[in-house]
Amino acid sequence: MNRVQAAKSILWVVVGFAAAVGITRMIYGLGATTNLNDATPWGLWIGFDVMAGVALAAGGFVITAIVYIMKREEFRPIVKPAVLTAFLGYIAVIISLLFDLGLPWNIWHMLIFWNPHSPLFEVGWCVMLYTTVLLLEFSPVPLEASSRYAKIRTFLLRFRFPLVMLGIMLSTLHQSSLGSLFLIMPYKSYPLWYSDILPILFFISAVALGLMMITLESLVTSHLYRRQVETELLSKLARASVWVLSIYVLTKLTEIVIAGESSLIFNGSWESILFIVEITIGVLAPIVIFSIPQFRRSQKWLWAGSVMVVFGMVFNRINVGGLTMMGITGDSYFPSWMEISISAGVVSAAVLVFFFAVERFHVWETPPRHPEAEPTSRPRFDRVSQVWLGAPSVAGRTKYSLAFLFSFAVAVAIVPGNEIQSKGAVTVPTMPARGGDTLFIDGNRDLYGVAFKHEMHISQNGQKQSCVLCHHMNIPMDKQSGCYRCHKSMYQESDAFGHQWHSSPRGGNIACVQCHEDGRERTAASAKKCDNCHRDLLPDGARIKHERNIAPSYVDAMHRLCVDCHKEKALTLEGKGDLARCARCHETVPPEYMSPGAPLLGNRPYFNRVMMPGAESLLKADD
Amino acid sequence: MKAILTDVTKCIGCLECVSACKSANRLPMDIPRLWQKNDGLSAYNWTSILPKPLLPETGNGGQRFRYIRKQCRHCLEPACASACPVGALHQTTLGAVVYDSDKCLGCRYCMMACPYGIPRYDWESPVPYVRKCILCFERISEGKEPACTEVCPTKATIFGEREALIQEAHERIKSNQGKYINKVFGEHEVGGTSVLYISDIDLDFLAYKSNLGTRPLPQTTAAAMKSVPVAFVGMGAFMYGLHWIIKRRSERQENPEKPEEKV
Numbered sequence: 001m002n003r004v005q006a007a008k009s010i011l012w013v014v015v016g017f018a019a020a021v022g023i024t025r026m027i028y029g030l031g032a033t034t035n036l037n038d039a040t041p042w043g044l045w046i047g048f049d050v051m052a053g054v055a056l057a058a059g060g061f062v063i064t065a066i067v068y069i070m071k072r073e074e075f076r077p078i079v080k081p082a083v084l085t086a087f088l089g090y091i092a093v094i095i096s097l098l099f100d101l102g103l104p105w106n107i108w109h110m111l112i113f114w115n116p117h118s119p120l121f122e123v124g125w126c127v128m129l130y131t132t133v134l135l136l137e138f139s140p141v142p143l144e145a146s147s148r149y150a151k152i153r154t155f156l157l158r159f160r161f162p163l164v165m166l167g168i169m170l171s172t173l174h175q176s177s178l179g180s181l182f183l184i185m186p187y188k189s190y191p192l193w194y195s196d197i198l199p200i201l202f203f204i205s206a207v208a209l210g211l212m213m214i215t216l217e218s219l220v221t222s223h224l225y226r227r228q229v230e231t232e233l234l235s236k237l238a239r240a241s242v243w244v245l246s247i248y249v250l251t252k253l254t255e256i257v258i259a260g261e262s263s264l265i266f267n268g269s270w271e272s273i274l275f276i277v278e279i280t281i282g283v284l285a286p287i288v289i290f291s292i293p294q295f296r297r298s299q300k301w302l303w304a305g306s307v308m309v310v311f312g313m314v315f316n317r318i319n320v321g322g323l324t325m326m327g328i329t330g331d332s333y334f335p336s337w338m339e340i341s342i343s344a345g346v347v348s349a350a351v352l353v354f355f356f357a358v359e360r361f362h363v364w365e366t367p368p369r370h371p372e373a374e375p376t377s378r379p380r381f382d383r384v385s386q387v388w389l390g391a392p393s394v395a396g397r398t399k400y401s402l403a404f405l406f407s408f409a410v411a412v413a414i415v416p417g418n419e420i421q422s423k424g425a426v427t428v429p430t431m432p433a434r435g436g437d438t439l440f441i442d443g444n445r446d447l448y449g450v451a452f453k454h455e456m457h458i459s460q461n462g463q464k465q466s467c468v469l470c471h472h473m474n475i476p477m478d479k480q481s482g483c484y485r486c487h488k489s490m491y492q493e494s495d496a497f498g499h500q501w502h503s504s505p506r507g508g509n510i511a512c513v514q515c516h517e518d519g520r521e522r523t524a525a526s527a528k529k530c531d532n533c534h535r536d537l538l539p540d541g542a543r544i545k546h547e548r549n550i551a552p553s554y555v556d557a558m559h560r561l562c563v564d565c566h567k568e569k570a571l572t573l574e575g576k577g578d579l580a581r582c583a584r585c586h587e588t589v590p591p592e593y594m595s596p597g598a599p600l601l602g603n604r605p606y607f608n609r610v611m612m613p614g615a616e617s618l619l620k621a622d623d
Numbered sequence: 624m625k626a627i628l629t630d631v632t633k634c635i636g637c638l639e640c641v642s643a644c645k646s647a648n649r650l651p652m653d654i655p656r657l658w659q660k661n662d663g664l665s666a667y668n669w670t671s672i673l674p675k676p677l678l679p680e681t682g683n684g685g686q687r688f689r690y691i692r693k694q695c696r697h698c699l700e701p702a703c704a705s706a707c708p709v710g711a712l713h714q715t716t717l718g719a720v721v722y723d724s725d726k727c728l729g730c731r732y733c734m735m736a737c738p739y740g741i742p743r744y745d746w747e748s749p750v751p752y753v754r755k756c757i758l759c760f761e762r763i764s765e766g767k768e769p770a771c772t773e774v775c776p777t778k779a780t781i782f783g784e785r786e787a788l789i790q791e792a793h794e795r796i797k798s799n800q801g802k803y804i805n806k807v808f809g810e811h812e813v814g815g816t817s818v819l820y821i822s823d824i825d826l827d828f829l830a831y832k833s834n835l836g837t838r839p840l841p842q843t844t845a846a847a848m849k850s851v852p853v854a855f856v857g858m859g860a861f862m863y864g865l866h867w868i869i870k871r872r873s874e875r876q877e878n879p880e881k882p883e884e885k886v
Contacts, residue, residue, distance in 0.1 A: 026749070027749060028749060029746065029747060029748055029749035029750075029751060030744075030746050030751065031656065031657075031658055031746025031747045031748075031751075032747070036658065036746065037657065037658030037659070037660075037746070038658055038659060038660045038664075038665075038734070038740070038743050038744065038746075039660050039740065041731040041734040041735060041744060042731060042735055065862065068866075069862050069865055069866045069869075070865065070866075070869055071866075071869045071870065071873060100730075101728055101729045101730055102727075102728075102729020102730075102731065102744065102745075102750075102751040102752070103727060103728050103729040103750065103751070103752075104728075104729070106709075106726075106727065106728035106729070107728055109709045109726055109727075109728050110708055110709055110728070113709035113710050113711075113726045114709075114710070115705075115707055115708055115709060115710040116848070117705045117841060117844070117845065117848060118705060118706055118707060118708045118732070118844075119706075119844050119847065119848060120706065120707075120708040120730060120732050121708035121709070122848065122851060124708055165859060165862060165863065168858060168859075168862055169855050169858050169859045169862070170855075172854055172855070172858040173851055173854060173855055176847075176854065177847070177851070180844055180847040180848065181732070181844075183843040183844045183847055184702050184705070184706055184735075184736045184840050184841070184843050184844050185735060185736060185738075186840070186843060187738045187830065187831040187832040187835060188735070188738075188831050196843075196846075199847050328831055328832065329740070329831065331660075423656070423746075423747040424656040424657040424658055424746060424747060425654050425655070425656055425657075426654075426655040426656065426657060428655070491654035491655055492654060553654070556652065581637065581639070586638070
């Protein structure tokens with residue numbers, strides 16, 4: 001297996017994995033598959049795929065400007081691969097965006113619903129137009145394949161100069177407008193990454209990144225296809241990048257000094273560390289490396305320098321795109337493995353298409369030897385010489401298909417089904433209520449509950465006859481099952497029927513037919529009713545009618561039972577109009593729980609659970 | 624312009640507004656989710672009450688907590704509406720900032736842009752929409768009050784014309800010297816908001832940063848957006864000029880004896 005085939009196999013594995021995850025994302029939605037949240041609505045897919053992706057694809061407009069506008073003919077050999085990379089980069093951006101958008105099928109809405117005030121509207125339009133321009137710029141290459149398309153090809157080539165001009169103009173706009181996106185967030189952005197000239201900084205850094213991305217791409221493909229490295233050309237690009245990077249860093253630092261934020265760089269906060277890492281690795285070190293002529297001509301240093309710039313600029317986009325906002329929003333977002341695998345999958349797919357294009361079409365001056373041309377599956381037996389040729393190996397394409405399918409299957413297997421289907425709900429198991437004459441109903445024991453005057457309810461509702469009003473079901477052999485026994489989860493429905501409990505004493509799977517009718521599907525519908533065996537399970541006169549084995553959440557159960565009755569009583573009883581009000585049960589906090597030392601209600605997502613008087617002593621007794 | 628004025632000192636934290644909001648907007652029950660912020664707002668909860676403990680010496684009338692109602696501020700120049708690429712969020716003539724789910728494409732730029740962190744996303748749904756308070760737009764366009772102000776038992780939160788409410792707020796501050804902080808929250812912040820507060824405690828925690836300033840957020844991007852056509856044409860002209868100069872220079876190098884006029 002040669003280098004290209006090895007690389008392709010790995011990429012197919014990543015793509016297969018991402019395909020399964022991508023389908024999961026589309027079926028179950030963003031909440032179930034990503035770590036995005038209300039405080040961090042933009043994550044890896046925007047920070048890396050879109051923001052960094054567009055910047056990484058800047059090589060296309062930079063190199064066309066160098067060759068067609070500045071007439072530096074020596075760079076012509078790298079125009080086609082750079083334009084191809086840019087085109088694939090933009091396609092990758094759009095595909096990632098389809099995963100990130102909540103309603104991806106509405107992506108075309110920008111065409112008909114206009115809001116010209118929005119930088120995102122402008123970016124969207126420019127990306128759409130520029131992708132089309134790149135397609136037109138690149139399509140003469142595949143059209144070469146057949147003379148049938150010669151007319152279209154010459155037609156397109158005639159418009160090359162205007163297309164190049166349009167491409168540069170559009171790139172200028174959206175590369176900078178990606179920076180304008182963040183101008184509207186002055187209160188969320190960390191000052192080091194926020195400035196009024198953000199669009200200009202984004203444009204300059206995109207040019208630098210474009211130059212270095214062409215360099216890196218050329219180095220990688222030369223390595224994989226064992227081609228001669230175009231060191232002379234690349235060193236010229238490196239020299240140009242020194243200038244661009246210097247302009248970038250000077251502009252950026254000047255802006256920071258003028259804004260009076262220079263002290264933030266060295267104050268030791270984690271933002272300052274991010275900033276120093278970004279500037280040192282991404283800008284200062286490459287400037288030093290590439291200003292030394294020997295280093296520029298050395299392959300090793302070209303590798304090092306270009307990797308550093310690419311890392312630094314991608315890091316910059318991620319920093320601006322949300323990483324540095326976390327100190328202000330107080331959120332700690334880290335992408336889920338599903339987000340990471342989709343990002344990796346989209347990039348891998350783009351690289352695979354790149355390989356396909358350079359092998360089929362005349363992208364490079366000297367096309368590479370087709371790695372698949374050499375048969376990997378030899379015949380087992382040579383009929384002419386009557387010689388056994390050994391066991392056949394798996395052919396290239398079969399291998400890639402296997403790699404894809406294998407990792408697809410692995411991804412399907414490890415996608416956590418229950419976790420995804422629960423859609424981000426927080427599991428909170430419930431516990432019994434505590435107290436004597438007055439019960440403290442606080443299912444999740446977070447100190448916020450309702451003081452329920454048990455004795456008072458019994459005496460006012462007709463002594464012993466009243467039990468059944470609320471206690472609609474007891475667990476068999478139990479006289480007073482707590483609510484928590486069936487309503488097992490604070491906020492989610494839970495199964496009140498112990499399937500395991502019922503089946504194992506009867507012999508496990510062979511006992512299915514004892515409850516489920518034979519020959520029918522084994523569902524709740526085909527099962528015997530509970531009261532078939534358990535007599536007196538459902539007492540007459542209960543307010544709650546037991547219909548299914550699914551118990552509603554503890555909160556729902558309490559609210560339905562109490563509020564419905566309170567509403568009725570509020571209408572019928574004289575002077576009890578406020579019985580149905582929330583505050584009737586969720587009493588106001590008594591003064592002794594309002595001292596600064598007491599637990600803060602505001603720190604809790606569900607603050608309307610109010611601590612009852614005497615709760616503390618109850619809890620102490622409990623311990 | 625319609626507006627809501629909330630007097631924090633009058634709120635008793637009874638949550639009637641929260642429950643009225645839920646029933647008026649037909650919002651389903653919601654359960655705690657991993658992605659929620661700890662402020663009670665969610666895709667299904669458009670207003671919430673945040674209790675803030677008072678220092679013992681400032682407590683008056685035995686009340687040691689202040690309850691602050693959080694909801695969309697309905698900025699006069701809303702950042703979310705200016706950010707939305709398709710104009711799904713937009714401001715109505717009544718002042719309410721409302722949402723057109725048919726236009727939305729789910730980019731969540733509005734959530735990034737809001738200085739108060741108000742818009743929430745329907746993360747659990749495979750077909751998610753942005754959700755936030757819409758100032759009961761249907762009710763106020765029929766001339767009714769929003770559900771929350773209608774049910775408030777202490778009239779801590781009231782509805783009316785913005786000008787009148789600002790005047791009322793200043794009167795209350797003036798007639799109760801020392802009771803309130805001398806500031807109507809929302810009068811000038813980010814160009815003014817339609818949801819106003821008067822309070823005896825600082826309400827800066829409702830936004831991402833204290834001292835939001837008076838500059839409306841849409842203005843921050845407006846300058847950049849205005850220079851877009853200039854940048855477009857300018858870059859084109861610059862590139863074409865560069866091309867022309869370089870081309871002429873190379874032609875002259877090739878035919879140095881050629882007279883300049885004919886180039």
